[in-house]
């Protein structure tokens with residue numbers, strides 16, 4: 061069985077104003093207790109999947125780079141002892157400028173990390189400050205150079221658009237300056253004003269304004285063109301890569317591979333037990349407690365939640381996740397996963413998407429695939445709603 065691993069580190073130096081991820085500032089003792097609990101969960105999970113071959117590892121957060129190197133070293137030793145890794149494993153860690161150190165990079169690289177994902181967000185310091193980031197753009201540049209100097213060639217930069225007061229030119233300038241740093245992958249996310257975050261309140265109260273939908277759509281389109289000029293191909297709604305540098309972990313997730321989510325708030329997708337299969341489950345979504353303190357006390361009995369995914373739900377999920385990617389969902393892959401043809405299940409809906417210019421059939425590796433057009437990508441929710449009919 062091929063398995064992907066996600067490990068969550070819910071700690072950040074300070075909360076960004078737009079953030080509703082599971083993360084908080086924490087003291088050394090709490091981080092150490094969390095890491096011990098995580099090691100316990102890793103050992104237990106490894107024992108449940110003794111034959112698994114790990115194809116990708118992703119350390120996310122939060123900010124994995126705030127976890128001290130010795131604690132990280134111990135976690136990664138436990139990970140290596142509990143699972144078999146494939147030789148070509150893709151091993152990514154997220155990190156944030158202002159927290160990345162040489163010692164931390166050394167530790168992670170010694171454990172096999174071969175890909176870094178750095179939260180850059182914008183090249184203009186006033187913008188970074190407005191959204192509550194803890195770093196400047198110069199610090200982001202330094203972090204990328206530090207990682208490159210340590211021999212890491214495969215580096216992603218996260219950037220954001222639709223930020224309060226951000227102009228189209230500022231966004232495009234961010235992309236240009238990030239490309240000039242020699243990264244191999246860029247994830248460009250449009251700001252989502254999450255209910256209850258300080259930034260959302262500031263916008264609701266009129267203290268800040270964000271670009272309107274048309275401006276954000278223009279930013280998306282101009283960003284795609286600009287990045288293509290630098291050799292970055294868009295392969296998913298928010299993701300762009302140089303040749304051969306698309307993120308295998310995320311592609312596996314969008315293509316329905318099995319994955320374990322370890323750590324607070326982590327979700328997984330695993331095969332059902334025979335008893336669950338008898339009840340109609342074809343896949344099981346797992347979820348750990350979101351609260352780090354609760355996680356620490358319950359880690360030995362994780363995951364705490366197992367949700368049944370039925371055959372029909374699994375088919376919709378294949379379409380929902382697969383249509384995020386430019387190459388779309390291949391007919392052969394759909395049939396292999398579900399034992400049913402995509403056209404049999406969704407024929408009428410796919411025809412209507414093609415008719416309205418939202419979808420198309422294309423030739424892809426492994427045969428014909430259904431994908432969204434550029435307009436369909438912009439109106440993805442509408443396209444997916446039709447598949448729910």
Ligand code: SF4
Pocket residue numbers: 071072074075076079080081083121122123156179
């Ligand atoms: S660094 Fe990331 S996870 Fe941490 S507060 Fe900022 S947005 Fe949230």
